[in-house]
Each structure stands twice: as C-alpha cells, then as structure tokens.
Amino acid sequence: MGTLQNFSTRHPIWTVIILVLVVGLAWLVFAPWPPGLEQVLGRKRIFLNAILSGITLGALYFLVASGFTLVFGLMRNVNLAHGSLYLLGGYIGFGVVESTGYWLLAFPVVFVVVGVLGLLLQHQVFRRMEGEELRQTLVTIGLSIVLADLMLWYWGGQSYQVYSPDWLSGPMELPIISSLRSNGDPVYLTYPRVRLAILFAAIVIGLAMWYALNRSRLGMLIRAGVDDRDILAASGVHIQYVFLAVFGFGAGMAGIAGIVGGTFQSLSPGEDTRFLLASLVVVIVGGMGSIPGAAIGALIIGLAEQIGLVYAPTYSVVFTFLIMAVVLAFRPQGLLGAQR
Amino acid sequence: MVALTRPATIGADRSAAERLGSVTTGNALELRGVTKLFGALAAISDVTMSVRPGERRAVLGSNGAGKTTLFNCVTGDFLPTSGTIRLFGEDISNFPAHERIRRGLRRTYQISLLFGGMSVADNVYLACLGVSRGRFSLLRPRPSDPIIGRADELIEAVHLTRVRDTLVSSLSYGQQRQLEIALALAGAPRFILFDEPAAGLSPTERAELIDILTGLPDHIGYIIIEHDMDVALRVAESVTMMHNGRVFKEGTPEEIENDEEVQQLYLGGGHG
Amino acid sequence: MAQALPTTAPGRLTTALERIPAPVWVIAFLLLLMPAFANNFVLYQIFGWSFILGMIALSLMVLAGYGGMVSLAQMTVAALAGYVVAILGTSGVPQISLGWPWWIHIPLAILIATLFGTLVGALAVRTEGIYTIMITLAIAAAFFYFTRQNYVIFNGYTGFNNVIPPALFGVEWRQPVPFYYLTLGCATLSYLAVVWMARTPFGLALQGVRDNPRRMGALGFHVTAHRIFAYTFASVIAAVGGILLVWQSAQVVPGTAGIPQVIDILVVAVVGGLRRPIGPFIGALIYAVLSVFSSDILHAFGMSGERFKLVIGLGFLAFVLFSPDGVLGLWEKYKARRAASPDPLLGGGR
Numbered sequence A: 001m002g003t004l005q006n007f008s009t010r011h012p013i014w015t016v017i018i019l020v021l022v023v024g025l026a027w028l029v030f031a032p033w034p035p036g037l038e039q040v041l042g043r044k045r046i047f048l049n050a051i052l053s054g055i056t057l058g059a060l061y062f063l064v065a066s067g068f069t070l071v072f073g074l075m076r077n078v079n080l081a082h083g084s085l086y087l088l089g090g091y092i093g094f095g096v097v098e099s100t101g102y103w104l105l106a107f108p109v110v111f112v113v114v115g116v117l118g119l120l121l122q123h124q125v126f127r128r129m130e131g132e133e134l135r136q137t138l139v140t141i142g143l144s145i146v147l148a149d150l151m152l153w154y155w156g157g158q159s160y161q162v163y164s165p166d167w168l169s170g171p172m173e174l175p176i177i178s179s180l181r182s183n184g185d186p187v188y189l190t191y192p193r194v195r196l197a198i199l200f201a202a203i204v205i206g207l208a209m210w211y212a213l214n215r216s217r218l219g220m221l222i223r224a225g226v227d228d229r230d231i232l233a234a235s236g237v238h239i240q241y242v243f244l245a246v247f248g249f250g251a252g253m254a255g256i257a258g259i260v261g262g263t264f265q266s267l268s269p270g271e272d273t274r275f276l277l278a279s280l281v282v283v284i285v286g287g288m289g290s291i292p293g294a295a296i297g298a299l300i301i302g303l304a305e306q307i308g309l310v311y312a313p314t315y316s317v318v319f320t321f322l323i324m325a326v327v328l329a330f331r332p333q334g335l336l337g338a339q340r
Numbered sequence B: 001m002v003a004l005t006r007p008a009t010i011g012a013d014r015s016a017a018e019r020l021g022s023v024t025t026g027n028a029l030e031l032r033g034v035t036k037l038f039g040a041l042a043a044i045s046d047v048t049m050s051v052r053p054g055e056r057r058a059v060l061g062s063n064g065a066g067k068t069t070l071f072n073c074v075t076g077d078f079l080p081t082s083g084t085i086r087l088f089g090e091d092i093s094n095f096p097a098h099e100r101i102r103r104g105l106r107r108t109y110q111i112s113l114l115f116g117g118m119s120v121a122d123n124v125y126l127a128c129l130g131v132s133r134g135r136f137s138l139l140r141p142r143p144s145d146p147i148i149g150r151a152d153e154l155i156e157a158v159h160l161t162r163v164r165d166t167l168v169s170s171l172s173y174g175q176q177r178q179l180e181i182a183l184a185l186a187g188a189p190r191f192i193l194f195d196e197p198a199a200g201l202s203p204t205e206r207a208e209l210i211d212i213l214t215g216l217p218d219h220i221g222y223i224i225i226e227h228d229m230d231v232a233l234r235v236a237e238s239v240t241m242m243h244n245g246r247v248f249k250e251g252t253p254e255e256i257e258n259d260e261e262v263q264q265l266y267l268g269g270g271h272g
Numbered sequence C: 001m002a003q004a005l006p007t008t009a010p011g012r013l014t015t016a017l018e019r020i021p022a023p024v025w026v027i028a029f030l031l032l033l034m035p036a037f038a039n040n041f042v043l044y045q046i047f048g049w050s051f052i053l054g055m056i057a058l059s060l061m062v063l064a065g066y067g068g069m070v071s072l073a074q075m076t077v078a079a080l081a082g083y084v085v086a087i088l089g090t091s092g093v094p095q096i097s098l099g100w101p102w103w104i105h106i107p108l109a110i111l112i113a114t115l116f117g118t119l120v121g122a123l124a125v126r127t128e129g130i131y132t133i134m135i136t137l138a139i140a141a142a143f144f145y146f147t148r149q150n151y152v153i154f155n156g157y158t159g160f161n162n163v164i165p166p167a168l169f170g171v172e173w174r175q176p177v178p179f180y181y182l183t184l185g186c187a188t189l190s191y192l193a194v195v196w197m198a199r200t201p202f203g204l205a206l207q208g209v210r211d212n213p214r215r216m217g218a219l220g221f222h223v224t225a226h227r228i229f230a231y232t233f234a235s236v237i238a239a240v241g242g243i244l245l246v247w248q249s250a251q252v253v254p255g256t257a258g259i260p261q262v263i264d265i266l267v268v269a270v271v272g273g274l275r276r277p278i279g280p281f282i283g284a285l286i287y288a289v290l291s292v293f294s295s296d297i298l299h300a301f302g303m304s305g306e307r308f309k310l311v312i313g314l315g316f317l318a319f320v321l322f323s324p325d326g327v328l329g330l331w332e333k334y335k336a337r338r339a340a341s342p343d344p345l346l347g348g349g350r
Ligand SMILES: Nc1ncnc2c1ncn2[C@@H]1O[C@H](COP(=O)(O)OP(=O)(O)O)[C@@H](O)[C@H]1O
Pocket: B038, B042, B043, B061, B062, B063, B064, B065, B066, B067, B068, B069, B070
C-alpha cells in the first residue's frame, strides 16, 4: 500500500492516466455498448472475448514466466531451457492424465519430476560454474537443443491435448452483459470454465508466491538476494540451498504451466521456444527478477497478443514487439524492475 | 628521483587548455550541497567546497570518510543524490563521465583500474585517444601519428619507457600506480583528482611521484587524497579534512596541522 | 592481445608477407586450388555454406569477442539483407519484387540491414551483460513471427524463391566453382576486415570497453556509442553473409532466421572459438560437415539419421562444459602442453 501511495505522489500524471484507463476499461467491460461504439469496435462479445482470452493467456504466461524471473533475478542465470521444461512438464502431465484419468494428479507429479530435474541441473551443472553467467546461459541453450530433440524422439511431431476433467469442461455464464436482446433482456457472456479456473489458480499461485516472498524467512532471503547477492552470502545461510530451492521451484512451475498450456492450447514441438520467448518478453517488459513485474508483464503481453489478434491480425506480433522496444528504450530495467 | 626530463610534455596542449579556460572565470571546481546516499548510508552529505584554477588541494580523512565517493560524484562514475557540481563555471552535475573528461577533468583510481590484457603503450594510447579526435577511426595509426607521439612522451614522463611493450598485468605494483597516473595526464588536463596515488609505494617511487606532481604546469590544478601528511604537505597548498562524509575543516597545511580538533581526531588518533 | 601501436619500423609489404607463417600459406593455397580436386557438392554445399555461416558467426564473434556482447540477432540481420535483396531485386514473386538493378539493391540491402542491426544494438546496449542475450533473442523471434505474418512486404509463410545473383561479368555465380570463389572472397575480406579493425583506434577502444567500461568513461570515451558502432560494423558482415546465404539456397523464408537458425550461429561461433576471428570459420566448417554427413555418421553409430540436432546439442554442451574457448581453445591447450617452456601469454590473455 505504501508503495502505491508513493507512486501516486511521485507520478501524479501517470496515476491519473492509469486510473482513466482502468475506469474506461471497466466501463467497456460492464456497460452495454451504445450502437456507435459497436460500429467502431464490432460486437461487444468479440471485444470481451479478446479481453478474457488476453487475461487467461496472461495467466498462463505468468505461470511460465514467474519461475524464469525468479531464477534470473536470484542467480543471474538466463535459463533458456525454461521452455523445454514447460514442454516436458506438459508431455509428462499428458501421460499422467492418460494413464490415471486424474487431471489434478498430474500437477503434483509434474511439479516433483520437473522440479527434481531442475534440482539436478542446479546441483550438478550450474553450481560448478557460479558467477560465469554467460557460460551458464550457453549450457541452458545446449540443454534446450538436446531436450527438444529427445522429446521429439519420444513423443514425435504430433500435437497433444490434455483433456480437462468433466467438472471443468463446458462454458460458464459470467455476470457480464455481452448484449441486449431486442426485448431489452440482457445476454450474459459465457466463457470456458477451465480457462476461468486456470485464471483463478494463477491468481492464487501469484498471491501465494507474493506472500511467501514477503512473509517467510526463505522468501525474504530470496528477495534480499535478488537485490544484492552479497547480502545473501553475508547472512550466513547456505546460499547453495537457496539457489537449489529456487531453481527446483522455477523448474516445477514451468512443468505445471506445461499442463495448463496443454489443457487450454496444445503441446507440440516448437511450443518450447514459443513459451521461452513469451517468458523473455514478459520478463523484459515487467522487470527482471520481480514477481509482480512478471504478473503485469504477462497481463500486458497476453492482452496485446489477443486484442491484436482480433483487431489487427497481421500486426499482433508487432504490438508485442513494440511494447518491448518502448519499455527497453525508456525503462530498460522493466516496468517494475529495480534500478540498476 | 630524476626530475622530469621534459616537464612541458605533460599537459603539453597548453593552448587548448587555455582556450577552454579563457571561456570561463571563477573556480575550477565548485561543489554545492553534494550528497550521495547508498541506501540509508550517506557516504557524503552536504559537501560544499571550491577550488581555484591551478590550486593544489589535499583531502585528508580516515577510511570511509567519503573521499573516494566525492571523487566518484565529481567525475560522474555515479551521479550524486543531490547537489550541484560546477567545473570551470559550467554545471556538470548531470553530465555523463566522458563529457566531464572532455572538459579537462581527469582522475586516478585508488585501486588501479587498468587494461591488464594490453601493453603499457596501448593503455596510454587509449588515454590519449579518449580525449582526441578519431576515437571511431578504422584506420590504423601510422608510427608518425601525433597521438602515439604524445603517448610515448607520457610514458617517458612517468618513467615507464623500459616496459613500454609489456603486458600491464605483469607490471609491478609501483609501475601500475605510475601508469594509473599517466592515464590521468593524457590530453590537456585542467583539473585532476588523484585518489591515494602514493599508497603502497616505496620511498623512491614516492619521491618520483612528488616530482611528477610538483613538475605539473602551473595552470593544472588538482585534488589529491593522501594519508601521509609529509607527502600531502609537499604537494598541496591547501587542505580539506573530511570526516563521516562531511567537510570538517579547511585551511592551509599549517593551520590544519596545528588545529587541535584535527590533531585529536586524525593526527593524534593514530589513524592513517 | 591487442597491439595497436607499431613497435617496429614501418613494415613494407614484403616484410609483412614474410611475417605470415608457413601454415597460413599452405591453407591459402589449398583453398585457392580446392576446385581442382573437390567435387561440386563439396565446393557448394560444404565450403560455400561454411564460408557463409562463418561470416555470420564472425559478426557475432566481433560483438562477443571484442565487445563482450553476445547478440543473437546477427542471423536476423543477415536474413533481413536477404529479404531486401529479394524484395528490391528479382525473385519468383513478381507481385512484390521490384526488379531494381543489382547496383542499387545490393548496396541498399547492406545499408538497410546494417541500420537495422545498429538499431538492435541501440536497444540491446541499454542494458548490460547477460541481458543482451535475452533482448536480442526476443528481437530475433519478433522478426521471425513478423515475417511469417506479413504478406504485403515479406510474403508471409512462403517467403521468396528464385532469388539468384545477377550474372555479373557474364559469370553464372550460382555455378559451384564461381560460387566457391565468391564466398571464399567475401569470407576472406570479412576476416581481414575484422583482423584489421581489432588494431585500429576503434577496435582497441572497443576492447577497452569490453574489459573496463568504467575506466573507458573516465578516459573520455562514450562507452555506449562504441558499443553501438560495434553492432554497425558487425552488421555489415552479417548483411553480406545473408545475401550470399539467400543466393546459395535461392530462397529466403521466415525460417531462414527462425529460432533454431539463430541459435545455430551461436553454436557455430562458440564451437569454433569466440576469441579469434578464425574461430567462427572453423566452427562453421565443422557444422557444415556434420550436418551434411550427419545421417551417415549417425547410422555408423547405429542410430537413426534424424538425430542430428541431438549430436549438435551434445557436442555444443561438451564444448561449453569442457572447453569454453572452443576448438581454438583446445588447439591452444595442445600447443601449450607441447611447448617445452610454456608461453606465459598463451594461458593468460582474454
Ligand atoms: N558503491 C558503494 N556502495 C555502497 N556503499 C559504498 C559504495 N562506495 C562507498 N561506499 C560506502 O561509502 C562510505 C565512504 O566510502 P569511501 O568514499 O570509499 O571512503 P574513503 O575513500 O574516504 O575511504 C563507506 O562507508 C563505504 O562503505
């Protein structure tokens, strides 16, 4: 709260602009649209769908990018194999759901399996080249090449879809009016239940991470370490344990995100790169090493992608890129990144 | 030992220096309320001081007094939290480091910051190149290139001609300190900040250093951080005492030496 | 390692030639006479391709080796040059290609790609060190997705086919022997340009910026400007390489600079060695040979011929883990061990 107050006193103009944007967006979402607006923006349902898809895609991006940004912030390790861990998690999750039929079971299994892989990597490889940031990154590139080919070997080139359980399938009615019938009755917006569940889960996980980072001892250590690694070393904690915990957690999160991605999109070779890039852009925009930054970056990128897809299909990538370029040009440390 | 063979070679480009100097009047360096915070720690707070052109000033103070931080703020290695810095009348508070250097400011570092993988000649060449034209040149210098000539004169001035082509990482500590000084003398310096140049030197090397400093042309002013009172008194005409990030006393060497507070705090306190 | 200043009397051409060691003469003669004993496939697919890959990787080496900035956007710069050649020159897509003469479209292609590379650099140098990789990779990806979606200029998924070099001086440059000499010539020129640059005032300053940016600022250098100009210099080489690459395969598509291709350039440069300009060419030759013969090699080991990427990935990992200086690093270690009295400079140096 204090930081919010700080922000509003230090940047009054920005605060007003952001408030106007938020109120405008809320009006666009909740109020029935006058006909003039429909002429400009098309049907309200399409707009709402773009917004909702953007937010849920942002939720998925957040799940992937949060582990990436934590690992990067603490260890300065740009884990370019993060996308591979995502895809691997998705494939394993698919296998678990196929063989047991329990969608929820896939999450702990994948978190543990991919997390342990992350622990092994940190313990066996990265620990040996601490401080050599470039070399660590090169290793992750090599790993991503190898993992991609191994997965292609085992799972082949086809695409997989993780099926959501019955209690999550089908649409759900939201208390948002999408249009008015001719007799004046409101039509409420419907949206796939599973996506809303994922959005909800991402918010819960995000809040939990925020809480853990701000309230637990380990979390404080990690945050201190992100700001200044010497503090960690001086705190007397075994720094290697902190690194292990963070790398394992980051890998596990990537794996879980893979199941989520496999449920509401699909899994195939190439998705690893796609989500690695999404993580990169999210982290560059949001601020490197910051969890709230990852959340904001993910939301912005998800929205830009989906709104772009609906209103300017040819240029949706350009939007994402422009956002990144503008942030880099004016705030190279990212929206919520610490000044370096 | 040996007095400079060619004292005029340092800052040889006098006409350029005077051209620059003639534009402005007043103090060479003027600090007003300069404060630098590292988190909650005020490394220097509200420092105000001014140095006349050509004046030679010593800054004294125990370890952690904020002397190096003061230099860093002046040269733009990092920006002060608040306060203004004027160099020959021009407000340089928000200039990047290289703009300040191009206006005649120079510095040495307390811990040598050299190019260990290059030869002595290349180090000094870079220093001369940094304050001349052709920094982006893709033409190789000819042997008759004036920058090479100036670099060689500088190398001679700091008595490093013998090791001209040696890798800097294999120089002795004293030689590295001398090179550190050479880098600060390149081009047409008008004001130089020396950060503990004498620390760790042998008596002979110390004498050479004093010769170099006293042999500088009159128009070049400097501030020198020096723990050794004897050295400070020989190369400086005024003294600033710093303590806990603040200017604590200013005066002539005699005034400072005979000041009771100073004696209690610094000279008698066994610091240094 | 950098010796900008002449330490001896001005070398005349003859003495300069005398200083070139014997192995270099042998290699030069071998390369010049290669068409006498190598078949067309080797000339075109292996050597032609190696020279091109080597040039693009060389542009990365300039940035990483002399500037300390690992940019993954150099393949993108190359592909953009290829695209401009296809768009302004002739191709199999006459609706888009403008058909301008070679003396306009080739210089323009190099110019535009270089400007783009400079812009990438200007964005990337806003942050430092390890961030460069992230930012340039993101830019490369954006370019890939953009060319794939944009049909008006880049012809989307299909790209351009039939992009062939102009028949200058009556030579069919895509014939194996002319193409071999064309790529050999361009590669040699780029190599010499980089060797030359390293000992110019700019090159020396760039290495100073790599080793000690803070001191360079305190010597009066505009550190950021030097970094950006390094991108400009490197992008010229990448652009020429990109044009040759497009001529070699006669096509340019989004996948020319897809993420795997972007990463491949890094692999090539690292495997060869990032410390010296010859490294990327060694890496490129290894890469080209491996990729052309990968299925045979893999079959020999009883594996499916499709696992080329696995081999590349494992080989790359092995180098990064055990010989970060690449093949050149291995070679120097070997030489150092063989020498009776180890040269102190070989182990040291950056
Ligand atoms: N880069 C930095 N980050 C944090 N604290 C610093 C930094 N540089 C200096 N300090 C602190 O500022 C104070 C003054 O340091 P310094 O200027 O180096 O003192 P002096 O040169 O007088 O010995 C010290 O307490 C030191 O720990």
